[in-house]
Amino acid sequence: MKFLNDFKAFAMRGNVVDMAVGVIIGGAFGKIVSSLVADIIMPPIGFLVGGVNFTELAITLKVPEIINGVQTAPVTINYGNFLQAVFDFIIIAFCIFMLVRLISRFSKKEESKPAAPPQPSAEEKLLTEIRDLLKERNTQGEK
Numbered sequence: 001m002k003f004l005n006d007f008k009a010f011a012m013r014g015n016v017v018d019m020a021v022g023v024i025i026g027g028a029f030g031k032i033v034s035s036l037v038a039d040i041i042m043p044p045i046g047f048l049v050g051g052v053n054f055t056e057l058a059i060t061l062k063v064p065e066i067i068n069g070v071q072t073a074p075v076t077i078n079y080g081n082f083l084q085a086v087f088d089f090i091i092i093a094f095c096i097f098m099l100v101r102l103i104s105r106f107s108k109k110e111e112s113k114p115a116a117p118p119q120p121s122a123e124e125k126l127l128t129e130i131r132d133l134l135k136e137r138n139t140q141g142e143k
Contacts, residue, residue, distance in 0.1 A: 033092045042087065054080045054087075 010016065046052050057080025064074045120128070 029095075030092055033095055034088050037088050037091050038084070041091070042084070054083050056080055057083065 042054060046054060055078075058076040058078045060074055060076050062075035065072050
């Protein structure tokens with residue numbers, strides 16, 4: 001039972017729940033940006049470079065063969081998929097950077113409001129009074 005209670009306390013902490021929400025939203029955001037890259041950005045780029053579909057770019061190491069009436073799969077290095085993943089990453093990273101930058105601008109505006117100076121603690125007030133009394137005593141002794 002203690003184990004389950006400990007796990008429940010861990011899972012219900014604010015940071016863990018916030019992180020879970022962030023991961024879920026991040027996954028959905030990643031799908032949106034991947035669709036943006038694959039469906040909107042890459043087709044014009046492919047058109048500009050001569051109708052090339054980047055995901056189909058590959059180097060064939062071994063062509064398919066028919067062995068005993070069964071065709072083997074070709075052995076390829078699919079560098080087009082890698083290029084597509086790099087483009088996705090760069091665009092997703094840029095979008096996240098812009099989002100974080102926007103959020104930090106809003107938080108800076110909130111932080112820039114002048115805060116009231118902190119009140120001295122009871123100890124500090126007492127020490128200030130003692131200091132002032134000692135100064136007053138020293139100035140009276142010099143006269």
